[in-house]
Amino acid sequence: MTTPRAQKILQRLDLLAELSDRQDCLCREFGTLASAQGRDLVRQWMKEAKLKVSVDNMLNIRGVLDLGKPKTFLMGSHLDTVLNAGKFDGTLGVLLAVDQAERLEKQDLMLPYNLEVVGFSEEEGVRFMKPYLGSMTLAGTFRPEYLQLRDKEGITLEQVVKENGQTPQAVMQDGFSRAQLAGYLEVHIEQGPVLDQLQLPVGLVTDIVGQQRHQISFVGLAGHAGTVPIKQRKDALLGAAELVTYVEKLALEYRDMVATVGTLEVLPGRINVIPERVNMSLDIRHAHKDEMQQAVNKLREKTSSIAKKRQLLSYWEALSEVDSVQCNTQLNAVLRESIMESGYPVKHLVSGAGHDAVVLSGITPVCMLFVRCKEGISHHPLEQASLEDIESAIKVCDNFFDKLAAI
Numbered sequence: 001m002t003t004p005r006a007q008k009i010l011q012r013l014d015l016l017a018e019l020s021d022r023q024d025c026l027c028r029e030f031g032t033l034a035s036a037q038g039r040d041l042v043r044q045w046m047k048e049a050k051l052k053v054s055v056d057n058m059l060n061i062r063g064v065l066d067l068g069k070p071k072t073f074l075m076g077s078h079l080d081t082v083l084n085a086g087k088f089d090g091t092l093g094v095l096l097a098v099d100q101a102e103r104l105e106k107q108d109l110m111l112p113y114n115l116e117v118v119g120f121s122e123e124e125g126v127r128f129m130k131p132y133l134g135s136m137t138l139a140g141t142f143r144p145e146y147l148q149l150r151d152k153e154g155i156t157l158e159q160v161v162k163e164n165g166q167t168p169q170a171v172m173q174d175g176f177s178r179a180q181l182a183g184y185l186e187v188h189i190e191q192g193p194v195l196d197q198l199q200l201p202v203g204l205v206t207d208i209v210g211q212q213r214h215q216i217s218f219v220g221l222a223g224h225a226g227t228v229p230i231k232q233r234k235d236a237l238l239g240a241a242e243l244v245t246y247v248e249k250l251a252l253e254y255r256d257m258v259a260t261v262g263t264l265e266v267l268p269g270r271i272n273v274i275p276e277r278v279n280m281s282l283d284i285r286h287a288h289k290d291e292m293q294q295a296v297n298k299l300r301e302k303t304s305s306i307a308k309k310r311q312l313l314s315y316w317e318a319l320s321e322v323d324s325v326q327c328n329t330q331l332n333a334v335l336r337e338s339i340m341e342s343g344y345p346v347k348h349l350v351s352g353a354g355h356d357a358v359v360l361s362g363i364t365p366v367c368m369l370f371v372r373c374k375e376g377i378s379h380h381p382l383e384q385a386s387l388e389d390i391e392s393a394i395k396v397c398d399n400f401f402d403k404l405a406a407i
């Protein structure tokens, strides 16, 4: 049995999915006409829920259930999408937050905090290759130089903010102080297959993984594919191949570690020439910083030993590093009880993808609830969360806020 609340959320997801920058697929990038239209719809729904609505200078839409309390609890997710997106990623969390605020307002439930629902404007980082612009604004970590970021057409973030009727220089004043916030809850589709395989509707996120990105190169010597004997070659690709398989082997030695070589550039890249240089990428993720660093150190050592054995040169360049985030123990205890009271076993999950909660964790305790998505598919039109699972998420959120009200 599903309730009108879950059906309303699904209808709203459909309405938002019709708003796209492109005709051929769903795509709502930061600051576009479709994103403004999406914001207008959410504004209307927030008003129906009797929230005080505003749009801040980074185009986040914010609806407040003002209970006259000194602190505010945040709930939300993001409204922007990737190219050729599904309709649930991010948006589901925003609509569940609007639904929850509406229930709290109608039932006159006295929370010890105000509730602010946030539809973040930019989480995916598609347009300016910089994720989390929306949540960084709330967390007070947005830096003025980001306003000069340019999209593919050369348009700056500053221009886009202005075109949308906001004041770029005021972005830095849109943040909260730590003292103003009580916590943040984000509901998001899992984007992985674990809940689907276990046939569970929801899961509790314990950690959001940290991530390191590296560029590795092997350099050998090009030569004729027909005349240089195998034993006398300095084949850079063979070095890279050894490292690629070692990446898999090493990742399997750690619980919940994932590591991916996603690009491999072979130079000069001719069918009859021994590869002289290979540039490869490494993306490695884990919930514990020390273990990830240990794995990266082992990979660096392995890279050097492969190069030495094969008489190659090797180069290693660290590109980026984001620390892992632990969800808040107290909030997770409340969420755990809420899941159990809703009648579901509690599955602990580590999020392999980043979320706005990562940024907000710098300023307030965060927790996350994952909702099963069919076969773990996301960032794709086939992404799907069922009506029944949306219902389950509503139930858990109801219990969560009832518990917060009782504290």
Ligand SMILES: [Zn+2]
Binding pocket: 078, 089, 090, 123, 188
């Ligand atoms: Zn997302």
